[in-house]
Amino acid sequence: MQGLEPTGDEDTGKDIKDGSMVQSVVVAWRLLDALARSAGPMRVTELANQLEEPKAKVHRHLATMRYLGVVEQVPGSEKYRLGWKLYQMGQLTFERFDLKAVAEPYMARLRDEVHQSVMLAIPIGVEALFIANLDYVAAGLPKISGVSGTVVPPAVSTIGRIVLAYAHRKQQEQVLGQPIRAYTKHTLTDVKALRERLETIRTRLYDYGSEELTLGIASVAAPVLGAEDQLLGIVSIVGSVQFILDPPSPMQIAYVQACASAISANFNSTAYNGIAKPLR
Incomplete structure (x- = not known):
């Protein structure tokens, strides 16, 4: 999974300047990217510090993605990891x-x-x-x-x-x-x-x-x-x-x-x- 970095597409910078990027989607993607790159589940505080985002904001995004099945909370823990739905989506992508x-x-x-x-x-x-x-x-x-x-x-x-x-x-x-x-x-x-x-x-x-x-x-x-x-x-x-x-x-x-x-x-x-x- 690649990070949210410039890809060489000439439209990328223009989109950012025009304000056409949805910031909540950007944050959600960065959270997924951080969880994918991590060697293990991560706490809200760890994610907030890594992304340099407010802890409350990170918690809201995680709660929403947890509801959607994209991330899950480790039972008996305050840590989060990627969810089963992402695995299913990955399998479908892999088949293509x-x-x-x-x-x-x-x-x-x-x-x-x-x-x-x-x-x-x-x-x-x-x-x-x-x-x-x-x-x-x-x-x-x-x-x-x-x-x-x-x-x-x-x-x-x-x-x-x-x-x-x-x-x-x-x-x-x-x-x-x-x-x-x-x-x-x-x-x-x-x-x-x-x-x-x-x-x-x-x-x-x-x-x-x-x-x-x-x-x-x-x-x-x-x-x-x-x-x-x-x-x-x-x-x-x-x-x-x-x-x-x-x-x-x-x-x-x-x-x-x-x-x-x-x-x-x-x-x-x-x-x-x-x-x-x-x-x-």
């Missing part, structure tokens, strides 16, 4: 904006080229949600796969780091300001190293990891980007450490980036220009 349908042909080509299972995830706040997987199955080898609907925590895997790399700065600080859980002895938990890795991801447009969440499993992932470099999803290969080394082969990196480039091109992204040619 079908990343999975666009991605799967390229994912199939990637699977057949590198002989590894391929996963597609989307960002949900600072976490990632698997929405599609194409398994690679070969005689005599165990099937290594993920399960659609699985939520991946931030920071501690290739997919989690890519989501965090494209998250809002405040979200990054909320995650990195807390102890990072080590799932195995290979999990990257050093905050300084994580900050450097997040910067690197946005430059090289891929990440990799070995045995960070599960022993014996490695992955290579690349971001799927939109026209303004917003993160739409993450495509990755996952397999045994016997076949995805640390670091992975240049060929594996190139194919994962080529797949991400091809999917991104369908959403008018030019982020991979000069880095990876789209997979055909």
Whole structure:
């Protein structure tokens, strides 16, 4: 979810000057944006301070949006979070904006080229949600796969780091300001190293990891980007450490980036220009 910032549309400034923007809608949107970016539910005072709006005004907006089902109050708490109705609206939007349908042909080509299972995830706040997987199955080898609907925590895997790399700065600080859980002895938990890795991801447009969440499993992932470099999803290969080394082969990196480039091109992204040619 993007913040209320200039988009480059020439009419934006004119609309503001003409007074045609409805300020109550602006405040409501900023509240939703703040709740979406937050790592957890927020109190009225926190929201008022962040938006620099009167507490009473923020409370009135939240009460109205709560009545509409757009936000909800955490039971037994004074904190607010996004409501179920937004999830339903998001599902309807997602069905129209079908990343999975666009991605799967390229994912199939990637699977057949590198002989590894391929996963597609989307960002949900600072976490990632698997929405599609194409398994690679070969005689005599165990099937290594993920399960659609699985939520991946931030920071501690290739997919989690890519989501965090494209998250809002405040979200990054909320995650990195807390102890990072080590799932195995290979999990990257050093905050300084994580900050450097997040910067690197946005430059090289891929990440990799070995045995960070599960022993014996490695992955290579690349971001799927939109026209303004917003993160739409993450495509990755996952397999045994016997076949995805640390670091992975240049060929594996190139194919994962080529797949991400091809999917991104369908959403008018030019982020991979000069880095990876789209997979055909």
